Amino acid sequence: MQLALAPLQTYTDYHFRNAHIAIFKGVDKFYAPYLKLNNDGTIKNAPKIDILPENNPRINIIPQLMACSEQEFFTMSDYIEDLGYSEVNWNMGCPYPMVTNRNLGAGILNKPSDLFKLFDTIFPKLKIGLGVKMRMGLESTAEILEILPRLNDYPLTEIIIHARYAKQLYNGGCDHERFMECISLTNHSLTYNGDITTNEEFDFLRTKFSTVQSWMIGRGAMVNPGLFEEIKFGTIDSGDVYRNKLMLLSEHLTNSLLNCNPDRGYALSKMKSYWEYLSESLSDGNQLYRKVKKAKDITELTDHLQYFLLD
Template sequence: MKFYFAPMEGLTGHVCRRVHHALFPGVDRYYTPFVTATHTHSFKQKEKHDLAPENNEGLPVVPQILARDPEDFLWAASYAASLGYKEVNLNLGCPVGTVVKHGRGSGMLSDPEGLDRFFDAVFGKWEEAGLSGVSLSVKTRLGMTEPSEWERIFAVYASYPLSEITVHARTREDAYKGIPRLDVYGQIREKYPDLPLVYNGNVFTPEDLTLIKERFPGTEAVMLGRGLVADPALVRELRGGESLTKKELRAFHDRLYGELTETMPGTTVVIGKMKEYWVHMGAMFPESGKQLKALNKARTKVEYEGAVRVLFNTGHLTKRKRSLI
């Protein structure tokens, strides 16, 4: 079984990827948070940094691209290829309003014919763009509003040589609510047994993985997002190894905090960023509501570090509850 670290905007940037890989090796691929391909054919400084090989040394990284226009996507894929990347991933799932409004992310799912034209243009010029040694994978939701939209969307995917299709089994309207639509994921697998599907959604514990393996035998790869941010040792545990210890989470936190402090401008920004991680890591301390609240209120370095100390000193790292039932 292969395990991929999901792209998560604001969380899984190069600093997090490096720290995670150093302390918890064993993830097969790290997908970057999306970088946006626009008509300007240039990336923002932050995006360039995230893709720069010197920031990703020794990591198995796949750049994820958000696009609408085939020419812009080809430019972005060629940029990634020029840095040595051998796979690029197209974002077909982002539910954010401004992204969808511009016809990107899950917005591309609202027009399967347009999606077909997009792939036709992209694959038609793949070699000409110098991309013959590079594979193209996608990460998709089931559709915009109705789960049945998958039928037309997957008919499109099935007609192109996509290296992998990661399925976050929710619609855009579902956002992150409830349990992913496993029944629909099952229908897709049944109709297209030969498609290289990767399962994604709510795998937080070994029990969740067991359910996926039992329900969908032959699953070869699973992508993990929130579960792996909360519990950086999750892949080790899913492979049959030890579960996370408090000491390990502390070490992960401290190194992440330390490296972000070196690379980000100012304490307020760093503390704000750490709070984004705590949205997920806090799930490891379900009995420490008060301490987590204090951490969330911290404004200064002293307050933040004090709150972290109290949380680790007093909190009980607790096995997470299974998410998929």
């Protein structure tokens, strides 16, 4: 069984990846949030820095890109290859309209002729492995039924499927029955992604999709970063132990952010965004997050966390 941390923009960057691996166990692969381009065609700086090997010293990381043309693809994949990576993941799953309206992310899934034309031009020139992370479609999960069998013609390293269509965003349930259809339509290694938030939910899915050996967790791990340990090892920390781990995670994150950027306001903003998720796993999380949200300095935020988590 392989467990992976999903690439969540602004959240699962190298600060979070390094903090997580220092405190928690169970993640086999980390996927970096996608590289993206500036208007002049160069790669944006923040995601370039995020995948530098020196920023990910102990991490099995798969970089991700998002492109809608051959030129865009190779601008980013060449950079990834030059850093020494042997594999890249292509984001065909981002559901937000500002992305899909530009034929990026899941916006290409209802244009299969354009998608396969891109594949036909890219694969003969590709020097590293390529996997894809995709939704089941843009407007319907039925769209994947046309795409998935044709992907068997290409030497993909893996296919990761988030079991929703893009226009759902993250609303409504995942389409488990459609995912079951997908299993028989592909010859590739298949990873399930979507709404794995508890060990019980994972057990249900593992029983339902008994042939699937690879799983990706995103938002569930942001709420409960110990979820991987619970699934893989059956380890469920007591309340005090878990709270101590969250405090250590927060300290790692804060130190990493301040080492990267001495602007304390930057660290404060990032930590507030992390704790919007992390607080959800605690019985007094609403009260804690109200305090965190009102903090005017990173020291004040840390003091609130120590009061709630350690006292």
